[in-house]
Amino acid sequence: MGPAEEVEIEPIRTAAGMGWQVPGRKRNGRRWRVGLGLAVFLAALGALTVWEMYSYLRPVDLSPSSIPSISSISGPGEWAMSQRAPDRNAFVEFTGAMPAGRVRWRFDADGPIHSSPAVVNGSIFLAAGNGRIVSLDAASGALRWEYLAPGLGRSSPAVAGHSVFVGLEDGRVISLDKDTGGLRWEFNTDKPVLSSPVVYDEVVYVGSNDWRLYALDAETGDKRWSFTAENSIRSDPAIRAPVLAFTDMSTRLYVLDLSNGGMRLDYRVPISAEGGPVFHGEHVYVADGGGRVRAVDWTQRRLPFERFYVWFRIQLFAWGITDTLPKQRGFVWFFREGDGEFVTTPVVAWGNVYAASLSGSLFALDQATGKKVWEFQAQDSFEASPSVVGDVLFAGDSGGRLYAIDAITGRRRWDVDLGSGITSTPVFAERVLYATTRDGILYALE
Numbered sequence: 001m002g003p004a005e006e007v008e009i010e011p012i013r014t015a016a017g018m019g020w021q022v023p024g025r026k027r028n029g030r031r032w033r034v035g036l037g038l039a040v041f042l043a044a045l046g047a048l049t050v051w052e053m054y055s056y057l058r059p060v061d062l063s064p065s066s067i068p069s070i071s072s073i074s075g076p077g078e079w080a081m082s083q084r085a086p087d088r089n090a091f092v093e094f095t096g097a098m099p100a101g102r103v104r105w106r107f108d109a110d111g112p113i114h115s116s117p118a119v120v121n122g123s124i125f126l127a128a129g130n131g132r133i134v135s136l137d138a139a140s141g142a143l144r145w146e147y148l149a150p151g152l153g154r155s156s157p158a159v160a161g162h163s164v165f166v167g168l169e170d171g172r173v174i175s176l177d178k179d180t181g182g183l184r185w186e187f188n189t190d191k192p193v194l195s196s197p198v199v200y201d202e203v204v205y206v207g208s209n210d211w212r213l214y215a216l217d218a219e220t221g222d223k224r225w226s227f228t229a230e231n232s233i234r235s236d237p238a239i240r241a242p243v244l245a246f247t248d249m250s251t252r253l254y255v256l257d258l259s260n261g262g263m264r265l266d267y268r269v270p271i272s273a274e275g276g277p278v279f280h281g282e283h284v285y286v287a288d289g290g291g292r293v294r295a296v297d298w299t300q301r302r303l304p305f306e307r308f309y310v311w312f313r314i315q316l317f318a319w320g321i322t323d324t325l326p327k328q329r330g331f332v333w334f335f336r337e338g339d340g341e342f343v344t345t346p347v348v349a350w351g352n353v354y355a356a357s358l359s360g361s362l363f364a365l366d367q368a369t370g371k372k373v374w375e376f377q378a379q380d381s382f383e384a385s386p387s388v389v390g391d392v393l394f395a396g397d398s399g400g401r402l403y404a405i406d407a408i409t410g411r412r413r414w415d416v417d418l419g420s421g422i423t424s425t426p427v428f429a430e431r432v433l434y435a436t437t438r439d440g441i442l443y444a445l446e
Contacts, residue, residue: 082156082196086239087279090387101416114154119429145181160199167193185221207233235276280348287342295332333370356382374410396422
């Protein structure tokens, strides 16, 4: 028997990469296919992970954008939508003479009012009682036009361009001509729309009890996209380009991509937050039914598989294996008000976050730490959100008393009894303060 024959091993290229083959041996086809499939799977998983990490780590544009053509952005002396601005921060920079609480005029809507008025270019737009949407002269309170909307609920009007947008309890979102009150278009969600719309860059954003957040074309009413939450949506969506935030009636705060509805961050809260979020800088603030006010960093992005990790840590806590719960991504701070609860939207000004609770307490919290700066006790509960004008905070309680409070010190400046529960955020426009009551009166105070 002769010497063993040397067999040369030469490299060959395969679809899976660089492999080695011994000439004369038949390749195992099944093993090759399994290897190829595994390689493709691992490559796809790696690419997905890299993309998610890039999406998480890439910088977010925080520079202020120019004012789009059709947006519910308030000009000087205006209040174009619920909580005044797309970020839902009901704050007005003002240094002139403040209203003193004297009634200038009143408008009787013939039914309860549960929404805030909008004031634009000398006209007031109000979703009033008995299914009426009305336009009033801001100087006198005289009726200009009205539109009968049998499905009217608590949605507040938003004014943008030549239109007034409002949600109805019969499931419709409608657009009216702001000069005549004529119907321009309607979009049907099939469930009550209690959320107040916001208009930004020619798109109307609004939530519905059908569990969806809708982005509708402001000119036509056509749907651009929708996002399905885990429960009905009653809160007002807030915008801080390039994102949108809202809460649903389960236990979540959502932060979505404004352009396509893709989810950037979801943050769990113990009890639903009806009041909705407010943006300020890199934080979004929300007060919930569990008596907590939270600051969340909206620029954070959920990492791949992070939800499973949080769930696993919670199970370890429940079984007593660990004594700490995991912090959610985006967590900055939270404040708790004992056994109270919040159904209102906070407002941010003067380095403070102001929140009004059903216990009748109004808190000023340090914006950076969440520590209490001062507390004001009203005669009754707060069911309507506060607003801040200059250095004065305005808030109305469910007993009908409207308060003017020093935003820096928490001391009462004045208060006035309007006779019935105040149902919406006090609105300030052209040096006049507007307040609505449960018995269907819109007051103009100076």
